[in-house]
Amino acid sequence: MLRVIESGQSREFLNELFDRTTTDYKEIYKVVEGIIENVKKNGDDAVKEYTERFDGVKLDSIEVTGREIEEAVARVDSDLLETIRKSYNNIKDYHKRQLRESTTYKPNGKNIILGQLVNPIEKAGIYVPGGKAAYPSTVLMNAVPAKLAGVEEVIMITPPNKEGKIQDSILAAASISGVDRIFKVGGAQGIAALAYGTESIPKVFKITGPGNIYVAAAKKMVSDFVGIDMIAGPSEILVIADKSSNPRYIAADLISQAEHDEMAASILVTDSPSLIRNVNIELKKITDTLERKDIILKSLTTYGAAIHTNGLQESIDITNEIAPEHLEIATVNPFEDYKKIKNAGAIFLGNYTPEPVGDYFAGPNHTLPTSSTAKFSSPLSVDDFIKKTSLIYYSRDALEATKDDIIRFAENEGLTGHANSIKIRFE
Numbered sequence: 001m002l003r004v005i006e007s008g009q010s011r012e013f014l015n016e017l018f019d020r021t022t023t024d025y026k027e028i029y030k031v032v033e034g035i036i037e038n039v040k041k042n043g044d045d046a047v048k049e050y051t052e053r054f055d056g057v058k059l060d061s062i063e064v065t066g067r068e069i070e071e072a073v074a075r076v077d078s079d080l081l082e083t084i085r086k087s088y089n090n091i092k093d094y095h096k097r098q099l100r101e102s103t104t105y106k107p108n109g110k111n112i113i114l115g116q117l118v119n120p121i122e123k124a125g126i127y128v129p130g131g132k133a134a135y136p137s138t139v140l141m142n143a144v145p146a147k148l149a150g151v152e153e154v155i156m157i158t159p160p161n162k163e164g165k166i167q168d169s170i171l172a173a174a175s176i177s178g179v180d181r182i183f184k185v186g187g188a189q190g191i192a193a194l195a196y197g198t199e200s201i202p203k204v205f206k207i208t209g210p211g212n213i214y215v216a217a218a219k220k221m222v223s224d225f226v227g228i229d230m231i232a233g234p235s236e237i238l239v240i241a242d243k244s245s246n247p248r249y250i251a252a253d254l255i256s257q258a259e260h261d262e263m264a265a266s267i268l269v270t271d272s273p274s275l276i277r278n279v280n281i282e283l284k285k286i287t288d289t290l291e292r293k294d295i296i297l298k299s300l301t302t303y304g305a306a307i308h309t310n311g312l313q314e315s316i317d318i319t320n321e322i323a324p325e326h327l328e329i330a331t332v333n334p335f336e337d338y339k340k341i342k343n344a345g346a347i348f349l350g351n352y353t354p355e356p357v358g359d360y361f362a363g364p365n366h367t368l369p370t371s372s373t374a375k376f377s378s379p380l381s382v383d384d385f386i387k388k389t390s391l392i393y394y395s396r397d398a399l400e401a402t403k404d405d406i407i408r409f410a411e412n413e414g415l416t417g418h419a420n421s422i423k424i425r426f427e
């Protein structure tokens with residue numbers, strides 16, 4: 001099932017993996033550009049037209065009413081509602097530790113005040129995918145850090161089903177996490193509406209949340225104009241394992257991400273050939289029992305691989321180069337091995353921390369950098385919903401003491417107007 005790549009021969013596979021998300025973008029950009037222009041010009045009418053075309057439903061009103069939310073919450077099974085609440089509390093507890101305060105200080109006791117002011121972004125839009133599956137967990141992962149940061153208006157958009165409805169559990173998660181307004185709009189048209197505003201949908205200052213290739217392309221295209229979090233591509237899971245690892249658990253975990261998307265990447269990195277054989281046997285057995293069998297098979301056979309290394313160090317090096325979204329360390333000594341990882345979105349340690357613990361419940365955010373971007377970016381967090389402003393105060397004495405340095409610097413840059421704004425105060 002997983003193709004086997006021998007030690008030292010992983011280059012070709014890595015190149016394919018790194019190219020995975022660049023394939024279809026040019027054509028998609030053309031489509032998305034048209035959608036964005038139309039929404040910018042025709043507002044709600046364009047949004048409704050695309051909703052009819054892509055989601056198969058004609059809507060008179062695109063905003064979810066308070067009554068719809070109440071009725072949805074009442075219909076959700078009480079155990080599920082309790083689970084969503086527990087998950088909400090775990091996510092809140094984790095993210096509240098990311099909050100930062102504004103700071104000011106006086107350097108070396110001089111009559112100078114410097115500071116960094118922290119303010120929430122006033123209006124944020126969160127995209128919750130709804131095409132192939134519904135994701136109430138993604139509602140929590142976006143809305144909780146936004147609300148903790150102090151965002152006043154959190155506007156959520158998500159595509160409606162063919163009856164023009166949003167899944168009850170999505171509305172329940174939105175209500176529990178304090179989302180302010182919800183619109184039944186998905187795809188590039190939803191992103192354009194949040195970026196430019198329409199008669200019904202408020203323009204926001206930043207858009208977060210994952211989505212398919214149309215959503216990703218639209219986020220990239222509006223990103224000159226409005227903040228975006230990241231372009232979260234198809235899911236990835238990489239498991240580092242050795243001969244002590246449990247092949248059945250590993251197979252189940254690789255499948256957990258393969259079932260998201262045909263383009264998902266599930267990779268086993270190990271120095272044990274017998275483990276590779278046994279994981280492949282288990283993959284087949286487990287896939288046969290699951291609902292999304294076709295997606296899983298396509299994903300495992302396209303971007304799945306078992307990389308056979310010559311030992312733990314090579315496994316670590318390859319992992320750092322791939323910089324996977326999710327990394328499971330299923331070796332005999334995960335608490336030592338994780339310290340050698342430089343690049344990964346989230347690390348899961350040991351036999352009893354399968355990736356879905358993080359997707360749904362533990363608390364850390366499940367929106368993570370994909371496609372090697374963990375080399376330079378981080379999980380979604382409270383930081384995505386705040387911005388900082390610098391604060392500077394110099395007294396007359398402080399400016400007099402430093403004026404010659406500033407004037408010298410400005411004159412060296414040929415900017416005599418800058419130098420003059422200092423000089424003029426001491427004439």
Ligand SMILES: NC(=O)c1ccc[n+]([C@@H]2O[C@H](COP(=O)([O-])OP(=O)(O)OC[C@H]3O[C@@H](n4cnc5c(N)ncnc54)[C@H](O)[C@@H]3O)[C@@H](O)[C@H]2O)c1
Nearest residue numbers: 054129130131132159186187210211212214232260366367
């Ligand atoms: N990284 C994360 O945290 C995370 C979480 C949940 C989901 N995901 C990923 O998000 C993605 C969700 O994708 P999805 O498709 O299920 O839902 P989606 O909501 O992103 O996309 C559905 C929308 O795509 C648009 N669309 C579909 N076909 C189109 C076409 N031919 N032309 C123009 N627009 C079109 C429609 O407007 C539709 O409403 C998956 O890849 C999933 O793995 C990621």
Ligand SMILES: N[C@H](CO)Cc1c[nH]c[nH+]1
Nearest residue numbers: 135137138235236359366
């Ligand atoms: N694994 C996904 C992020 O890569 C998030 C998710 C939501 N629901 C299930 N999984």
Ligand SMILES: [Zn+2]
Nearest residue numbers: 256257260359
């Ligand atoms: Zn998942």
